[in-house]
Amino acid sequence: MPKYVMWGTYCEDVLTKREPYRQAHLEGLAKQKQSGVLITLGPTKDVTKVFGIYEADDEATVHxxxxxxxxxxxxxxxxxxxxxxxxxx
Incomplete structure (x- = not known):
């Protein structure tokens, strides 16, 4: 199955703004990891970018x-x- 790299950008003041959504976000990622579609995902140290690796049928699935x-x-x-x-x- 193909692998895909995802790069994203965080909003300004991410550490404060993410708080209401963090638990749901982490639970969703855990489900993706359990299913095998998500290999790894996390922020850069400065929390300006997010990087992930997925194993999926196609790019549309990752999107x-x-x-x-x-x-x-x-x-x-x-x-x-x-x-x-x-x-x-």
């Missing part, structure tokens, strides 16, 4: 997962790019 996340729906993630990734080793 659907991102767009269903409370962080996307509530403007915590402000932009998202998904690219198919070729794992060399």
């Amino acid at each position: 659907q997962l991102v767009e269903a996340d409370p962080y996307w729906q509530n403007g915590i993630w402000t932009e998202c790019t998904v690219k198919e990734w070729i794992e060399a080793f």
